[in-house]
Amino acid sequence: MILVLASASPRRADILRQGGYSFVTRVSQADENIPAALSPAAAVRRLARRKGQAVDCGPGEVVLAADTVVVCAGQILGKPENDADATRMLRLLSGRTHHVYTGVYITDGSRETLFYERSAVTFYPLSPSQIEAYVRTREPLDKAGGYAIQGRGALLVRRVAGDYLNIVGLPLARTARELEAFGF
Numbered sequence: 001m002i003l004v005l006a007s008a009s010p011r012r013a014d015i016l017r018q019g020g021y022s023f024v025t026r027v028s029q030a031d032e033n034i035p036a037a038l039s040p041a042a043a044v045r046r047l048a049r050r051k052g053q054a055v056d057c058g059p060g061e062v063v064l065a066a067d068t069v070v071v072c073a074g075q076i077l078g079k080p081e082n083d084a085d086a087t088r089m090l091r092l093l094s095g096r097t098h099h100v101y102t103g104v105y106i107t108d109g110s111r112e113t114l115f116y117e118r119s120a121v122t123f124y125p126l127s128p129s130q131i132e133a134y135v136r137t138r139e140p141l142d143k144a145g146g147y148a149i150q151g152r153g154a155l156l157v158r159r160v161a162g163d164y165l166n167i168v169g170l171p172l173a174r175t176a177r178e179l180e181a182f183g184f
Contacts (some may be wrong), residue, residue: 002062003016003021003024004023004064010069019176028051034135040069051066057109058147059109069168070144071101080141085146090134093122100119101118106182115178121157122157139152149167
């Protein structure tokens with residue numbers, strides 16, 4: 001049996017390796033636009049399924065896809081478009097608690113499972129100079145919500161409630177339990 005990761009995310013690959021999984025990567029070219037009318041939980045599940053279904057699943061293969069968003073003050077924050085967008089996101093997150101949702105889709109071509117996890121993250125209040133310095137590192141630019149908790153973004157975080165790896169991009173413990181049903 002072959003596990004196929006339908007993601008270009010190095011963080012998701014690292015999390016799977018941390019869990020002891022061997023896998024191949026097939027990057028999904030699925031549309032990642034978030035439908036505005038959906039709840040965060042519905043949005044990440046829909047996007048994870050879309051990504052997983054956009055990757056071929058051959059005999060003996062199991063496809064795993066995921067999508068993560070950050071939600072603060074009713075706004076869904078994906079990846080920032082540029083430095084100004086990252087700055088806007090970090091100002092919004094400063095001194096507040098937000099939620100991180102990750103949707104996970106797993107299929108072997110004949111059956112599938114779809115779930116999400118939600119974690120809470122509280123930021124310290126951030127000064128404009130702290131935000132500017134962090135954005136200059138370029139780390140925020142390919143991360144949902146404009147920060148990487150596993151990187152320098154950890155310096156912004158006051159508290160975490162829930163699955164830490166969910167915040168990084170893949171709730172490993174729940175994913176492992178779901179993969180067991182597919183023979184892993």
